[in-house]
Amino acid sequence: MPIEFEVPKPLTQAQFMLKTVADEMIRPKSRYFDEHEHEIPWDYIEFMHMAMKSMGGSSLAPRENGNGKEGDGKAKRPPLGYQLIATQIESLAYGDLGFYHCLPGGGLGAAAVYAAGTPEQKAKFLARFQEDKPTFAAMCITEPGAGSDNSAIRTRAVLDEKNNEWIINGEKIFVTGGDKSFNEYEKLGRGFIVVWATLDPTAGRAGMRAFVVESGTLGVKITKLEHKLGIRCSDTAAISLVDARVPFENILGSPTIEKTTTGFKGVMATFDATRPLVAASGLGVARAALEFLKEKLNENGVQIRYGLPRQKLTSIERDVIDMEIMLKSAWLMVIKATWMADNKKPNALEASMSKVKAGDVTTKITQKVVEILGPLGYSREFLAEKWFRDAKITDIYEGTGQINRLVVARQILGYSGSELR
Amino acid sequence: MYSFDPTEEQQMLMDAVNKFAVNDLRAAAHEAEESRELPKRLINRGWELGLLQASVPEFYGGFGERSAVTGVLALEEMAFGDLAGTLAVLTPSLFATPILLAGSEEQKQEYLPKVIAGEWTPYTAALIEYAFNFDPNDLKTTAALKDNGYVLNGEKAFVPFAKDAEKILVYANLNGQTQGFIVTKEAAGLTVNDEREKLMSLNALPMYRVKLDSVKVPIVNRLGGASGHDFEPLLASMRIATASAAVGVANAAFEYSKNYAKEREVFGVKVAQKQAIAFMLAEMRTEIEAIRLLTWEAAWKLDQGHVDTYTESYLACTGAVDMAMMVTDRAVQILGGHGYIREHPVEMWMRNGRGFATFTGLAII
Numbered sequence: 001m002p003i004e005f006e007v008p009k010p011l012t013q014a015q016f017m018l019k020t021v022a023d024e025m026i027r028p029k030s031r032y033f034d035e036h037e038h039e040i041p042w043d044y045i046e047f048m049h050m051a052m053k054s055m056g057g058s059s060l061a062p063r064e065n066g067n068g069k070e071g072d073g074k075a076k077r078p079p080l081g082y083q084l085i086a087t088q089i090e091s092l093a094y095g096d097l098g099f100y101h102c103l104p105g106g107g108l109g110a111a112a113v114y115a116a117g118t119p120e121q122k123a124k125f126l127a128r129f130q131e132d133k134p135t136f137a138a139m140c141i142t143e144p145g146a147g148s149d150n151s152a153i154r155t156r157a158v159l160d161e162k163n164n165e166w167i168i169n170g171e172k173i174f175v176t177g178g179d180k181s182f183n184e185y186e187k188l189g190r191g192f193i194v195v196w197a198t199l200d201p202t203a204g205r206a207g208m209r210a211f212v213v214e215s216g217t218l219g220v221k222i223t224k225l226e227h228k229l230g231i232r233c234s235d236t237a238a239i240s241l242v243d244a245r246v247p248f249e250n251i252l253g254s255p256t257i258e259k260t261t262t263g264f265k266g267v268m269a270t271f272d273a274t275r276p277l278v279a280a281s282g283l284g285v286a287r288a289a290l291e292f293l294k295e296k297l298n299e300n301g302v303q304i305r306y307g308l309p310r311q312k313l314t315s316i317e318r319d320v321i322d323m324e325i326m327l328k329s330a331w332l333m334v335i336k337a338t339w340m341a342d343n344k345k346p347n348a349l350e351a352s353m354s355k356v357k358a359g360d361v362t363t364k365i366t367q368k369v370v371e372i373l374g375p376l377g378y379s380r381e382f383l384a385e386k387w388f389r390d391a392k393i394t395d396i397y398e399g400t401g402q403i404n405r406l407v408v409a410r411q412i413l414g415y416s417g418s419e420l421r
Numbered sequence: 422m423y424s425f426d427p428t429e430e431q432q433m434l435m436d437a438v439n440k441f442a443v444n445d446l447r448a449a450a451h452e453a454e455e456s457r458e459l460p461k462r463l464i465n466r467g468w469e470l471g472l473l474q475a476s477v478p479e480f481y482g483g484f485g486e487r488s489a490v491t492g493v494l495a496l497e498e499m500a501f502g503d504l505a506g507t508l509a510v511l512t513p514s515l516f517a518t519p520i521l522l523a524g525s526e527e528q529k530q531e532y533l534p535k536v537i538a539g540e541w542t543p544y545t546a547a548l549i550e551y552a553f554n555f556d557p558n559d560l561k562t563t564a565a566l567k568d569n570g571y572v573l574n575g576e577k578a579f580v581p582f583a584k585d586a587e588k589i590l591v592y593a594n595l596n597g598q599t600q601g602f603i604v605t606k607e608a609a610g611l612t613v614n615d616e617r618e619k620l621m622s623l624n625a626l627p628m629y630r631v632k633l634d635s636v637k638v639p640i641v642n643r644l645g646g647a648s649g650h651d652f653e654p655l656l657a658s659m660r661i662a663t664a665s666a667a668v669g670v671a672n673a674a675f676e677y678s679k680n681y682a683k684e685r686e687v688f689g690v691k692v693a694q695k696q697a698i699a700f701m702l703a704e705m706r707t708e709i710e711a712i713r714l715l716t717w718e719a720a721w722k723l724d725q726g727h728v729d730t731y732t733e734s735y736l737a738c739t740g741a742v743d744m745a746m747m748v749t750d751r752a753v754q755i756l757g758g759h760g761y762i763r764e765h766p767v768e769m770w771m772r773n774g775r776g777f778a779t780f781t782g783l784a785i786i
Contacts, residue, residue, distance in 0.1 A: 001424040002431070003490050005721045008422050083423065306732045307656075310739070310778070311554045325740035328733075329711035332718060336710075339423050402700075405534045409699035412706050413683060420694050 008080055011087045018088060021048075022095025027383075030056070030096045038225050040180070041102055041233055042187060044265050049104045049134035068128050074179040082273065082338035086280040090241050090331075093284025097390040099345035100281055101234030105129050107177055107195045109137025111274050112210055125212055128189055135189035138181035140239060141170035141196045146361035147174075148403045150196065152207050155241065159255070163345050164248040166211060167220075168197055168241045176397070178237025179222055190231040191215045195241065203257050210252040230389030275351040276399055280356030281333055282394030286362040289369040289387045298372060314420035319368055326361040352399070352407040359395030359404070366391035433490055438470055438495050442502025446764075448575075449504035451517075453625035454769055457617075459509050462696040467499070467510030468541035473517060482534035490659065491719035492786030493665035497713070500669025504773045505625040507666065508783050512538075512581045516544035516590045518785045519601055519655050525646035528603070531782075544589035547577035547631050548659070548782030557592070557599060557656055557781065562633060564593035564602060567760070571602060571643060572593070573610075573636040578618075581783065583613045583629035590644065591633065592652075592782075599652040622772035645724060653731045655785070657723055660738035662784035664716040667741035667777040668709060674717030674752035674770040675705045681756055681765075698755055705748045712737065712744040720786070742778045747775030 025044055033041055034342070042190050092100040106129050107115070113125045129133050145153035155170025172195065175181075181191040200207040213220060224238040248255070294304070304320050305313065313321070333354040340347035366388040370377035377384045395401045410420050445463055453459045472495050477483025480716040491636060499507040520528050536544050550561050562575025573593050583589060589602045589611075604611060611633060644650050660781040679702050682693035692698050718734040727733075749771040752761035760767045 001422065001426065002428045003426065003494075003717055003721060004422055004424045005718045006422055214506065231617035301647060308734050309554065309556050312556060321736065322743075325715065325736050326711075328718075328736060329715040329740060332714035333707075335423055335712055336425050336714060339425060350710075353703075353710055356703065356707050357711055405700045406696070406702040408706060409696075410686070412679065412702060413693050413699065415694070415699075420699055 003160070008083070010080055010084055014084060014087050015091050018091035018095070019050075022091060025052075026092070026095030026099045028349075030099070030383055030386065031380070033096075033098060034230075036234060036308065037227060037232040039233065039315070040185075040235075041084075041099060043104055044099060044103055045134050046187070052105065053130065055214070076313065077369040079342045082276070083335060084339040086277055086334050086338045089277055090280040090284040090334075093281040093289045095284075096233075097281060097285050097387075098231040098233035100284070101176060101231060104134030104136055104188075106137045107181075108139035108274060109192060109212075112139055112194045112252065113137075113212065115273060116210060121212070121249070121252065125192065128191075131189055133187065133189035136177050136180040136191040136192045137190075138175050138177040138237075139196075140175045140178070140193050142174040143171055144173055148400055151208070153196055153208065154199055154201065155195065155197040156201065156209050156377055157199055157209065157211060157246075157251075159199075159248070166246045166248065166251065168195060168211060168244045168246060170195075170197060170241050172239045172241070174226070174397075175237040175239055176234060179225060179235040181208065182213075182220065182237070183222055184216055193220075193239065199255075199257055200255070207257050209255075211246050212252065213241075213244065213246055214250075217244050223277055229392060231393055271399060272351045273341055275355040275404070276334045276341070276347075277279065278394060278398040279330070279337075280334045281355040282358040282362035283327060283334065285325075285387050285391045285394070286327055286330075286365040287359075289366045289384060289391075290327060292382070292384060292387075293369045293372060294320065296376065308418070316372060319372060323365050323368060326365065330354070330357045330361040349408060349411040352404045352411070355399060356404045356408060359401040362391045362394045375392060425714075426541050427494055431494055434470075434475075434491065435498050436496050436633045438472075439501065440469060442471060442499045443525065444505040444508075444714070445498070446502030446669050450625075451763075452489070453505065455624075455763075456621070457624045459506060459625040464509050464541050468513075470495075470510075472511065473514045473677065474537045474551050475519060475637035476514075476518070477533055477537055481521075481529055481688040482537055483507060485539055487518075488724040489661060489786050490717065492595060492615060493563070493661060493716055493720040496662060496665040496784065496786055497669040498510060500666040501626075504577075504625045504666060504670050505599045507669075508581060508623065508626050510541070512786055513544045513785055515546035515581070515783075516586075516588060518658065519546065519590055521600070522658070523645050523650035523652060525641075525643065527646070528644070534601075538711040543582035543585045544588050544590075545580060545582050545586040546592070546782070546785075547580040547583070548592045549577065549579040549631070549779070551576065551578040555779075557659075558602035558652070560592060560599055562593045562597040563652070564600060564638075566595075569691035570640060573602060573604070573633045575633050577631040577633070577739065579618055579628045579779075579783065580613075580631045581626055581628050583631050584627065591636075591734060592630075593633075595649070599651070599656075600649050601655070602638045603642040603644065604633075604636060604638060608638070610634040620776070622776055628647075649738040654703065654723070657719070657730050657779075658785045659717060660707065660734040661723060662721050663781045663786040664712065664719070664734075664737040664741035665786065666780070666784055667745035667774075668713045668716060670777075671705070671712075671745045671771050672710050674749045674767055674774070675702070675709060676759075677765075677767055677770075678702070678705075678755040681759075692755075694729040701755060705751055708747060712741045715740055721765050738781060745777045 143152050157166045157168045192212050195211050195213050198207045219242045221240050222237045223240050226236040337347050337350040337354040370388045474483050475485035476487035513536050560737050564571045564573050589604050614630040640647050684694045715737045719737040722730045752767040753771045
């Protein structure tokens, strides 16, 4: 297909529907949940679960057969899976980034199963997201001593051959949605967490594997819910695992250590798929802030005169125009990266570039908007200051801006991790 | 649907243009910039790629159809070789493309076959004016209706090949609207400066100041005929062209500095192995990609006749100006002292880079 920028219908439909959800359901509660950290927006969770079920989707990972309906006889069109998910995420984050994280479904946990699981594992662990109760899953990688450098993971998995179980010990932090994925709530289905651990600390990345740990597993405990700068209605958990026993078949990837780093690459494959999605979530916040600014400017009679040379523009006009350039171009990078994923083109470079760009753009735009709005921006009467706080996380999680720069740099220079540390 | 793959035909064209850009334009760029001479054979070879010819329908002597998307793909590739050479090769488009897009049927039949038949011939256009607040939508050069014709007054700057041009498409302010007027070389009151413009870069491209002192233009020579034309799509095409040329030059600077950084040893490693340098390169590549996509989208919208085209082309061009400055500046920085020496092309690209804020009007797709 030639170069084309026609927004596919399913994407515009999703934008239209989720705009209503954002305006009617999310925004009116946005401030409340910012001020009542760790309260759970049940109405929204239940509504979204029903809505998603009726639309036939409920996890971050696109379904295997793409968007084509079976037997509709039409020529096979390229799938829109990741492009559609990016669009949905952007639209929800436009409502509220914390609420987006409260979207029931598999999240990163399911994405890991999708990327690194066997067909049996996918069938077993992914089906639950389609059931009656909203269900969550989370990814546990970060540890107190291992953040961006996730090869430093110390959580240990040892095989108990007699019982054919893994015994996992370690401590995980910064688990997004860990509470809703692991703790048992009456209103929620049984979730799971995907725990990254090493089979052999001396084996480095080659020894790294992920394990599906079901909600309620003995020896696993949520020890803390963090208090954060923003995205306060998204829970961020610390989890301890003490002699936690997990069935043998819950390992994602091979149970034996080869001299390769395929296990580790499983994590990375997850990130190639999800980085543009995290980028999309940031851009939703940025768009919210920019639209709010334009609305306020408009109310005050300030028009943006597109087409004038810069020498004739006011400072505010220049800022708004520059922000629009950033936002539009960053969104196109997200679309390209997800389009590549949908078309099975390797997109490690594009995925990381979209995250680098979106992290920059989202923080810059929300910061600028608060600056330009002055007291209106800084006041908690409006949401601009909240978006400023929410936005910062998008340049940090799923690989900080710096880690993504490193990934991009290695790609463009053709360097390995040891050549460019 | 979104798609980011050029067609097979476009890819073949891009490969051909890239070959010319690297083997011919780039190879000659330094010497041309220093001597202020661009070898005629280079211009001819570029012309033989047939970019303009392929955008003109058969009926007017061409062999294709205009596509802004194909235009940006080709222009980026060519500008990757050398900007001055690219602008020289494409100068006849400055005259022909507006006629193709906005000319009257008579004008198309009269001029298009002439411009594209045979060898490269200097037809050109004059938009830019010598003023700090130059605004293509608010020109100081005026046109007034008088005695069944138009009278043009004012001064134009940076007019490529004005000295040799058969015809110049002069843009002037007619009752507050920018309109094009086809002016012949012999018109009374038209003076082309003897001396070429001396600019910070583009030394190889002969550009001139052009004075218009009560130059009379017949009604039929108003672009689009008596009722004139809409200037927005032309300005959009020019801005998209500026943006894609900026992407090409930025990409040249990025590739060159990247390759240099992979060769250059410091403290026992390659300088590219230092995060300070590697991160600069990562950001350069990211910004190039961002603006390239924005430019492609604007070009696609132009082809579709989309309502947003004018604004999008403005955003792409404005973004490209900053991107090109940032990337070319960093390329010089990455080469350090060597970047400052004219033997390496990065300093020239940095001079090009600053120019994109001013170059709209020197290319059109």
